[in-house]
Amino acid sequence: MTCYNDPQQERQQLGQCALLDLTPLARVGLRGRQAADYLNARQYQLPQAPNQALGQSDGSAILRLSQTEYFLLGSLGDLGQRIRAEESAWSLSDESVYLLPRQDSHAWLLLTGNHVAEVMAKLCGVDLRAEAFPPGSVAQTSAARINVIVANLGSEPLPCFHLLCDRASLNYFWDAVLDAMEEFGGIPVGIDALR
Template sequence: MATLQEALAPKRTPLYHLHQARSGNDHWQPLNGYAVEGAPDDSKEANVARLTQCSLSDLSALARLGVRGQKAAGFLTQHGYQLPSAPNQAVKQPDGSLVARLSASEYLLLGSLADAGQRISQHETQWPSHQSGVYCLPRQDTHAWLALSGPHISAVMAKLCGVDMRPNVFAPGQVAQTAVARANAIVINAGACFYLLVDTALACYFWSVMLDAMQEFDGQPLSVTALQHALES
């Protein structure tokens, strides 16, 4: 049975226990209501070096939301979102969030590191779950969200996925809905990194498989706060 302290603790991502086993109980901080690893006590230059090597980050604390329906495009446009012109494309918003178009009438909204996804979190609480022609789909608990960074990301993905993700083929803003390590996944080229979204139930398996594929390139986990600091540098 959970203690009072545990009951009052911040929410935890599906990978929390793996991060805790690696880093212990120190340097934890809140992010969007979740407990996440803090950035290492070193320079921004060190975090940038990690980012430019090969790194994997857990972004599952950031807000994400699905919107589907015949009127979804108009609804999102009215709320200030810039939309992709075709399915399997993504557009980065001015605030750093991202909108991916998964089909003719379904969109995935991913929060920004800059504001911990607060814009999308607020919209999720304010928007009705459905109205005529528009349905909001909770994605916070259904999909774990990872970021694969560094110059070797295409080579890492080539070990796990049949889609060609070399830079000249899988350009920034492209989306692949495919199998990665035999798991259904959404892969988005977000420019500075690849976003990978996978069923929450497979998060631990997926994390370990990704780290194994990264070993050839000395890949290491990178906390979400360290990733944020590196991207701001």
């Protein structure tokens, strides 16, 4: 949804506690011994180690899940067009790089505001406070009893966690996160708040 309420109010809510559904944006995975070379050749900046994330200059992001697996998240700026183009352009070759379609397998939520760690503490046993989970960190864990990838791609002015879960569990996980946010005055907002 692009907007639930007054757009100005939603922009202000981002800093307190808000939940956005970014599932319509493009995302894709790549795995293989030469995946890093493949992405470097396409002008992506890569995280140095597994369980790290790095934002790109165009607003997209790369999560490194293991030594040879990457998860690419599209940018709101181009509505995920760059990542969608990467998926379309990929073809099987002699390179050890394999495409992992993620559009249908993973839902994508964005939790923002000063209370992101407190909200997630209600759902997840991993310490996601800033001192233990600084920007650029990735956790592959369980939250609300489902497998979730949490990426801290926030900044000082706007803390935010990208939450990737099984797409079939989206409605359940959305409700669980909203319930955990209630104590902090959290509400859902539309993607227009980010523009």
